[in-house]
Amino acid sequence: MPDTALPPVARPIRGGVHAALQHESAAGHVTGAARYIDDLPELPGTLHAAVRLSDKPHARIVGVDAGPARLAPGVAVVLTADDVPGELDIGAVMPGDPVLASGLVEYAGQAVVAVAADSMMRARAAAKLVEVYYEELPAILTAEQALEAGAMVSPPITMARGDAAAAVSAAPHRLTGTLEIGGQDHFYLESHIAYAIPRDDGDLLVHSSTQHPSEVQHAVAKVLGIPMHSVAVECRRMGGGFGGKESQPAQIACIAALLARATGRPVKFRLDRDDDMLMTGKRHDFHVRYDVGFDADGRIRGLEMDLAGRCGMSLDLSNGVVDRAMFHADNAYFLPAARVTGHRCKTHTVSNTAFRGFGGPQGMAAIEHVVDEIARSLGKDPLAVRRANLYGGGLGGSPGRDTTHYGMRVSEPDLLAELIDEIERSSDYRRRREGIAAFNAANSVLKKGLALTPVKFGISFTVKHLNQASALVHVYTDGSVQVNHGGTEMGQGIHTKIAQIVAEEFQIDIDRVRVTASTTEKVPNAPPTAASAGTDLNGHAARLAARAIRNRLTDWVAGHCKVGAEAVMFRDNAVFAGNHAMGFAELAKKAHLDRVHLSATGHYTTPKIWWDREKGRGHPFFYFACGVAVAEAVIDTLTGEYRFPRVDLLHDCSGSINPAIDLGQVEGAFVQGLGWLTSEELWWDGQGRLRTHAPSTYKIPTSRCLPEDFRVRLFDARPNREETIHRSKAVGEPPLMLALSGWLALKDAVAAVGDHRVPVRLDAPATPERVLLAVEAVRAAAKAAGAA
Amino acid sequence: MTDALRFVLGGRVVEVPQADPAMTVLQWLRANGRCGTKEGCAEGDCGACTVVLGELDGGGHHLRYRAVNACILFLPQIDGKLLVTVEDLADGPELHPVQRAMMENHASQCGFCTPGFVMALFALHRTGGGTDDDTIHDALAGNLCRCTGYRPILDAARSLPPKDPATDRFDRAEGGLATLLRSIARPDALTVSGQGRVLHQPKTLADLSALVLAHPKATILAGGTDVGLWVTKHLRTLPEVIHLAEVAELRTLVEGEDRLDVGAAVTYTALLPVLERRLPALAALVRRIGAAQVRNSGTLGGNVANGSPIGDSMPALLALGAELVLHRDGQRRTVALEDFYLGYRRSDLREGEFLERVLIPYPRPGDVFATWKVSKRRDQDISAVCAAFRLTLAEDGTVAEFRAGYGGMAATPARARALEAALTGGSWSEAAVTAALPALDADFTPLSDMRASDRYRAAVARNLVLRFLRHTGGEEAYALETAHA
Structure with missing residues (x-):
């Protein structure tokens, strides 16, 4: 080994973890060179x-x-x-x-x-x-019909705490109702x-x-x-x-x-x-029934909720989807007594399947609707009622309110209150609430609404065996590195993040790391890339594989330079040992010539998680990912058309492996969620045929659907308490549910038609039609209330 | 007899000797190794297949560029044109400014829609498109992205440096490209046949007239934004097609004293600047017909002749009292648009006859004209209800004439004659309008379908009259667009 303190290659690495790198295929995307399966040359x-x-x-x-x-x-x-x-x-x-x-x-x-x-x-x-x-x-076509007929693809299960029925009856106030939540392609x-x-x-x-x-x-x-x-x-x-x-x-x-x-x-x-x-299957639509008891502050005393998912003709992944809706029927709120029942309705429609959020969005939509209606019935700002119900003993809650209805302790119960404080301030919520009241008083045709909603989303597959991952890393003798892992690239940037993790581990430039196509020939028996856990799982596995090679290299360097292993340091595209230094390529070559094995696998399993589905008890999630949103909507009460003048998002991406990619996930998920809740309507005719089966009839958001003033920030003050990869937090699904703020802002605007005094039901998706029909219902109810 | 197609691609003339006239440009590109252009929907609604066409302008020296959907564009439609795809933008390793802007703003995730966005932005960049958000949205409304939520793409568009003619590759190549295009200019009609199909592409009105007479069963193709789908989606074979977009006389637009005279092959894009001057209310609606790619191909004539119940231009044309010039074998007749439709997608067109021109009267001085489209999504959507109103008040403030055209309410776009009668002669006031609204029930019995329920359509049909009432009172403040935070 040459006795130079700094070999010519030694310079700070480009693109380790926490760097806002471009997507590994960005150049291929913009030039059309990135190949998808239909672009592969066809064999004769x-x-x-x-x-x-x-x-x-x-x-x-x-x-x-x-x-x-x-x-x-x-x-x-x-x-x-x-x-x-x-x-x-x-x-x-x-x-x-x-x-x-x-x-x-x-x-x-x-x-x-x-x-x-x-x-x-x-x-x-x-x-x-x-x-x-x-x-x-x-044919049975709707969840409601299936419930009546008792047609199920799998038996219902219940998650319960306490005597919910008694708590509801004993509470000073009570509301019951139903809600329809549409699916999504x-x-x-x-x-x-x-x-x-x-x-x-x-x-x-x-x-x-x-x-x-x-x-x-x-x-x-x-x-x-x-x-x-x-x-x-x-x-x-x-x-x-x-x-x-x-x-x-x-x-x-x-x-x-x-x-x-x-x-x-x-x-x-x-x-x-x-x-x-x-x-092919879609997001499950849900039929929801609820019966909630609460006190004068809007604090929930007891909740009974039925979540009936339309599963379609087969089970597919519906057990997990409906379970996750049930897991998230609390969203961010402590339910002292609860009985949440999930029904898996069998219908003669396409078998519904996984979709970003995997039932979580529907469960959250249900509880957010309930909390919203509690606020309206008490004449309170919904934010006050949300705060009153938050988990935790901090700013909004009280001690002891930190366990979910399925018995899992929320380990950071005050995080949501912190995020809400922050966004309430930065979005100027209070002043705008007053401004909107003044606007609504002065306008008869247009009405504005405002809503602040939190998201607390559990990270892990709720099927335990899926929480494992493997990776295979090769170091070649020119110092280039090939990484294979069980995850798949669908645009979310997993290959970019994993290349960053491996580059960080070897302390080499990211250009030296190539993540290959996912193939069952290199990494067998991998779980799906899903549940937001792709990087959490495969990033760990890739780091373990890289670390195994690095450990062998460390031992070899220590022997070669006659120093202790603790004196060997990988840094700046080189390895340093005492007074010795060597570029990474040279190291790979020399180690290979000395018969060091430069290939390794890594295998990771998520710790701490367990779930007893029979008992409805356990610790199904490694941790929760959180965020908050404030949306403002304006509706035209003549047509039901609407726009979103401003939306603020604050999402917890502390410890982010790649903040540019995470920002893209937050924004993209929000807009996709907003589409689900507004313009994306799946419409079946009376013969059970889907009539919205192309973009001419099925309307996902376009660029003009974006909020006119869209302020998105990543919260980065709290690295994960759990030992996730570089203390990062999963980000694929959770921000989708921030879009509930947009739906509830529309609902708030509809409520303004009745001066916030009558109940509002606004099923999802809130198409202009549903908004107009809700406006008409509120007008009629307000008139009836006035007459009475 | 069949002619070889010729177009310019990648700086060279491409000759396709035995083209299937129903092959789309997208299919041809992908079969010929240019896989950057993607198929997302094959119906012109997602923009993943966006390519850019260049054509010589009137002088024959400069090129005009426009983004189009390759998935519903038949190969013969690009004969004599420059075709630009995503593969053509970078100069070796040097990316085009649009590509750089997309990368620098992290504007791709899965990347499948990205080539389409790059090409839509390239067209915007070439046409000197502004950097204001409205122009950007107009340029991108036909491109769907499911991953990014658009913000980074908008930032890429906002950050685009203006085109510098000294360094811009396409500016520098313009002379050479113009020479190539002149070299393949076709003076006479084109005929393409293959796979049992034939497509005629005449250059003159006389040729067109003779062809329609000789082939009365032929499908008339204007922009192809609807006919394209008959092939890609309904798998129709279309044995005979007459393409009229290259007929010079049909591409003329005459801005008269009291009316617009629009040739049947004038695209919406060509029509828009004139509408901005003469009928700004209609221009606002036309900007919501399809998206840029569709308006760059689609024509008012096609929309009218097609006669779809949900065609967005017809309510306005009905309210304005538009007339159609129909042509058969050198003979012309003029019919009022309201008399043209006989039923669902059935019209008064006779055998051997075709639509030559659309005559659109301007509102008279003092008239108020407005038209609105209501749909699930603002851009690139089809109306649940579309309505247009023209009001003439008498000296005493009573309604001298009121014309209302509606789309989405019946089997054809139609006037609301009962409503018109109920309002004519009365006062133009909230009370009078409200009292007249039930007349709409006599005019229409709307249907329920995937776009809207009958109940919603009926309610919106009424409420748009109320919106018009407020509009005539100068109440613009209520418009959603202006209700910013």
Whole structure:
């Protein structure tokens, strides 16, 4: 080792943790060079798939005539459920999801027949030629109908504390009511796609746009009846996921794989946007019933709440989704006595699935509506009632109020009060509240509303075994590093953050670190990239793998330089040991020549978590992620149209691995949440057919939907108390629920029509239509109250 | 007989000898190794496929650029034009200023929509688009992003440096590109056939007239913002298509003393500056028809001839008393727009006849005219209800004439004659208007569908009259747009 104190390469590293780096693919994105699956060069002989969807919500299949489709130009093969060599069912948790319908269709949009042809247009044209003969059966279409009929995909469960019914009855005040919360389509810009390529020995490589390569691998192996070791699944990047590519890609990949197996040719299956929206699951819509008792300050004494999620035709991930709605039926509020029941309604509609927040948003919407109505019934500012109900003994609460209705202690109970204080000040809440009152008094057509809402969101999969991750790190002899981990890149920047973590660990420039496509061949048995936990889990695993190599290098340097291991230091793209220094590339080369193993895996499991679903008790979350929002809305009471003049967000991203990426997550989640609660309406006709299945009819936000004055800040004063990766906090889902402030600001504006004296019900999504109808209801109620 | 298509791409003339006339530009690009342009919806509603077209201006030396949706643009429609895709922007490793601005502002997450945004911003940058937010929103309303929430994209747009002709690649290349485009200019009609389909693209009105007469069953294609979907979504084969966008006489716009005379191939974008001067209320509505990409291709003539019940321009044209010039074999007849529609997507067009021009009278001095569209989302949405009103008051303040056109309320856009009758001759006051509103129930029995319920449509139809009443009273303060914090 040369005795130079500072080798020429020694300089501060570029892009360790906490740096606001650009997304690793930013240049590829803006030049169009970043490849998605549909952009991969097609192999000779590639076929394209299309499916024939059911147009009945519930029917027996009495016959399928695929003859004309088989004879159509360019068609290579037509498959039905009878042609599946392995298992037909690919249900993610429980059976119920046949890859192709067999004998029975249970939603309009269910795939019945698959076609492969030499072009996508020809495959689609051929699929239209398939005749399916049905015998129609009665269909259940809404959660309410399913509740009445007792149709469930899984039994209800309850989380309870104390005698909620007695507490409600004994309370000085009581409110009961119902609320409808709509679903949401993911509308990732890249629709579902898989490209299945036959390999030697009957093996298969599947490029899949998926948040869960291991599940796709498992499903493909199952339907083909071959071992998992024969199926490789790879995903470099997705064009958006949002939970829609957690369980749903399995069917797409399986259909491509079945067609590839049947023809021996590569098969690409890319869903046209309409088919994507008709075939694949969405955010669950919920029917909510509540009965709440409270005191004169608006403090909740007892709550009984029923959360009925429309699960659709199968279970899919609905147990977890409805559970999470139940876990978040408190949001930020202490419920001294509570009985929260979750119903998993079976309907003849598409099987609903994971979507950013995973039920949490619906549970929070329910309790925020309840708290809001408590405030109105008492003639109080809803913020005062929110404060009165907060967890904790600090600014708003009292001691002992720090345990959730499922028995988990909130470890930072005062954080929310701190965030609320901060945003109340920075958003000028009080003065604006007065200004809005004056505006409303002076305007008969336009009304303004204001709302401040908190978010407390639990981080971890509530299914324990999913809380693990692995990574594989290689150091090459030129000092470049390759990282493979179980997470997938859907735009959230996980590869950027993990490259930062590994660069930090080796103390090298980020340019030397390459995170590769996710593949089941390098990291097996990975959980889905979901639950906001991608970086928490895989970042830890990658650091452990890097650390294992670094430890070997440390030992080698210590031996080589004859110093103690504690004297070896990695810094500035180099390693230092006593008076010795060496660049990282040189180190890698020399260590390799001395037969040091430069590859390692890391495996991480989340500590502290447990959950007893039977008893409804446990510590299901490693920690909570928190934020607050203040939204101002203005509505036109003639049409129900509205705008958001100003929104302030303050989200806790303390310890952020990459503040630029986290800011993007906060803003993007908020706008996506606002879309869910305002313009995004899923509309089924009386025959159970979804009629909003393309952007012409399904309206996600555009740039002009942004609040005109949008002030977003990351709170960074409280690094995670738990030992998360670099003390960071998960950020993917929690800020979506900040958008509840926008919905409640609209509700506040509607309430102004009745001078805040009559109850308001504003179901979600609050389309202009719902706002106008709510205005009319409030006018009528105010008139009736005035007359009485 | 079939002609080879020619267009300019990547600084070279591309010749496509045996084009399928129904192949979209997006399909062609992706099949030819240019995969930067993405398909997000195949119906012109998400902007992921945005490309930019360049055309010679009147003088033949300068290029005009416009962003369009490649997913619903047929390949023959770009014959003789410059096609610019996301791959063309960077100069080797040197990124275009738009690309740099997007990167520096962290404006991509999943990146799938990003090429479309880059191209929409490139078009804005080329056309010297302002840096005020309204212009930026107008340029981006046709591009959906599901990840970022748009703020960083808006910041990228706001931070764009003005185009510097001395260094701008496209400015420096303009002379050469113009030469290339002149070299492929086509003096005569184009015919493209393949896959059992044929597309005719005449250059003159006489040729068009002869073609329509000879092929009376042919689909008439103007901008293609609706016809494109018949192919991509309904998988219709369209054996015969006549494309009229290149007919010189149909691209003229005459700003007369008392009316606008609009050729059937005039795009909304070409129409807008004239509307700003002559009919600002209609201009405000037209800016909400589709989005920039759609307005750059779509035409008023197409909207009218198509006759969709939810076409946004028709209520205004009905209220203004627009007329249509219909052409058959050199003969012309003029019909009032209100007499043109016979039923759901059925019109008075006879065999061999086509829409040549739309005549839009200006409101008379003293008239008040306004039109509003109500939809779930402000931009790039289809109306739940669209209404337009024109009011003429007599000397004594009574209503001399009131015309109301509505869309979204019936099988065709239509006048509200019962409402008009109820208001005409009476006073123009809150009491009189309120008393007249029930007449709307006689005019329309609206439907419930995914855009709105019958109840909402009926309520909004009434309330827009009340909004108009306030508008005529000069009450502008209530507009949502101006109600800032």
